[in-house]
Amino acid sequence: MELVPQLIINGLLYGSLLALPAIGFTTIFAVLRFPNFSVASIATIGAFAALVANVDLGLPIIASVAVAFLVAGAVGVATDKIVLQPMRPYGALTTAIASIALTVVLENMVRFGFGNDIRGYDLPILRDWRFWGIRVGPQQVENLIVSAAVMTALFLFLRFGRFGKAMRAVADNPQLALLKGIPTERVTQLAVFIAMGLVGIGGVLQGLGTAIDPLTGFRFILSIFAAAVVGGLGSIPGAVAGAFVIGIGEELSLVVLDATYKSTVGFFAILLVLTLRPQGLLGRKRA
C-alpha cells in the first residue's frame, strides 16, 4: 500500500465533507459580514435530525439528508433572528462572540434531548474497495456523490436563479440592493436558511462515515473555519477550494508530523493566508 497517494485520496474525500459546511459558513459571512460559529452546533443538529428521521422514523438516508437540511436551516434562521440579529448593531466581533455562546447553548440542548451517548445511523458498514493498492470506502463515495450533487444544485441555483443575483447584490452592497427594490431582509434570511441547511447536511455526511454525539459539529469547526479563510471569506468557490486544501493538507501532514498535530494544519493555514494573502485563494480584495 502506497501511503502518500492513499493520504491524498483520504484528504480529497475529507475535503468533500468539509466543503458543504464551509460554503454555509462563508455564505453567511458574505451576506451578514460576521463569522457565525454556531455552525458547529447547527451541524450537530442536522446530524441528529437525520438520525431521528433515519432510525426512529425509518426514512432512507437521502430523505433523512433532506430532513437535516430543513431542520438545520430552520434552526439556523430562528437562532439568527432571536439571538444574533439583536447583536449585529454592536459589530461583527460582538456578534461572532455571541455565536460562540449560542453554539454552546445549542450543543447542550442537544444533550438534554438526546443524552451524551454516541449514536449511529441505521446503515451497514461495508469493507473498503481497493484499486491498485488504494482503498476507498463505499460510504465515502456515496458521501462524495451527495456532496457533489448538492454543490452542483447550489451553483446552478445561485448562478441562474433570481435569488442568486439578489444574494450577490445584497452581499456586495446591502444599501444599494435595498434602493434597487431587493427585499434584503428576505434575501438574507433565505441565504441563512440555505447556508445552515448545507451545514446540517455536512453534519449528517460526517456522521454517516463515523458516529454522532453532541460534539459532532464542534470536532470539525476549526477545519470548516480554516477552509473558509483559506478560500477567502465570502467566496463560495473559495470555500470549496479551501475545503480541499485543508482536507488534503491535514491528511498529508501525517507524512511529516505526528498524528497528534493534525489540527495545527488548520491553524497554520489560517496564519499563512492571513499573513500572505488576507483575501484568501479566491476572495476579493476589499478597498
Place this chain on the structure above:
Amino acid sequence: MHKTFHVRRRQFLAGTAAGASLLAMPAIVRAQPAALRIGTLTPLTGAGGNYGPSMRDAIVGVVDAVNGAGGVLGQPIEIISEDTQTSPEAAVRAARKLVDLDGVSAVMGTWASAVTTAVAPVCWESARMLFTVSGADSITQLPHMGYIIRTQPNSQLQIRVAAEFMIAQGAQRMAWIGPQTPFAESSIAIMAEVAAANGASMESLIYEADKTSYRSEVDQIMAGDPDFLLLGGYATDTTVLLRDLYQAGYEGGMIGPAYAVNQSVLDALPAEVLEGVFTWEGTPDIGSGAYARVQEILGVDVVDPYSAQTYDHANLCILAAAAASGASGEAIRDAVRTISQGDGEAVDNALDGLEILAAGGAVNYTGASGPCDFTEIGDITGTQFLIKRIEGGAAVDFERI
C-alpha cells in the same frame, strides 16, 4: 412603631452567668465540629458523560444513608455536585468553586486522567482530599502530600495485564494506537517492555483525540502489519477508530479498555465491526455486600466499575472524618489509611463502620471496588481484572485475571 426591650437586672445576671459558664466549658463542647462537606466532581457531560451521573448518584446514596442515621460528627453531611464536562478547564473552574466557595473538605469522582491531573493541585494546595478513578501513573506521582487517593488500578498495572493477555493470545506484532493522554507514553513504554520480553515487535501511534475520521492514521499503523492492537482511547474516538479499522479490512486481534469499548459503542456500531474485540477492566467485587448496596442505590443489575469506586470514595471519606473526629481535608488525609486497611473489623459501609468507631473500635473498610488498601502515594495495592470478548454484539465474560 418602636418596641423597647427592658432587660431586668435578674435576667441580665442570669444571662451573664450562662455566658460565663459557656466560656468556661472545654473547647470541644463549645465548638460543634464543622459539618463534613463533600464535593462530587464527576463527568456529567463530555466523553465520560455515560458514567458521571451514576458515579454521583452512588455518592449521594451513601450520604443519604448516613444522614438518615444522624450524619457524621453529630451533623448531617452536606453534598455539592459539579460537572467536569470531561474537560480539564471546566473541571478546574468547578473544583475552584467547590474548594473556595462551597468549602468542601473532599472532592470525589474525577474520571479522565487529564481532568484529575488539572484538578489535583487545586485540591492539595488548599489541603482538600481528592478521591479519583483515573488511571494515569503520573497522577499519584504528583507532589500531592497525601491528598490523593485513587481506587482505580494505575495504568502501569492495567497495560501490563492487557499486554500479557495479548501475548498469551499469540500476538507477535503488537501495536498501540490511541489519543494523546497523560497515560499514552507510559502505556506504550510498558507494552514495548512486555513485547520485548516475549520476542514480539511493537509499534505505536498517538493521534489527536477529537477528529471525525482516523482513516489515514489507520493506514499508517497498518503499514506495520500488526496482528494485535491495543486501542488506547475513549468511547467516542474508539467508535470512529473501530469503524475505520473494519473498513480498512483489518483482521487481527484487538483489545480496548472496557470504558472505551462500552455499551454505547456496542449500540452505535454493527455487531460485525466489534466481533471478537476483547475488553478489559478492573472489576468491582461482584457478590460483595458493598456491591449489592450500590446495585440497590442505583437500581441496576450491573454496576459499572466507576460507580462502585465512588461509592467507596464516599464511605472512605466519611469513616476517615469520623475516625479523625474532624471534617478538614487534613484530618481525612491523616485518618484514611487507619480505616481502609489494618487489623480493624471488616466493614463494607459507613453506617456499620461509624457504629464500631463510636464504640471505640477500629475498622478495615472493604468496598464495592475491592479491598481498598492504599500505598503511601495513594495507589490501590491490588484488584481483579475481567477480560470480556464481544460476541454477536454483546460483551461476554472471557477470563478473570
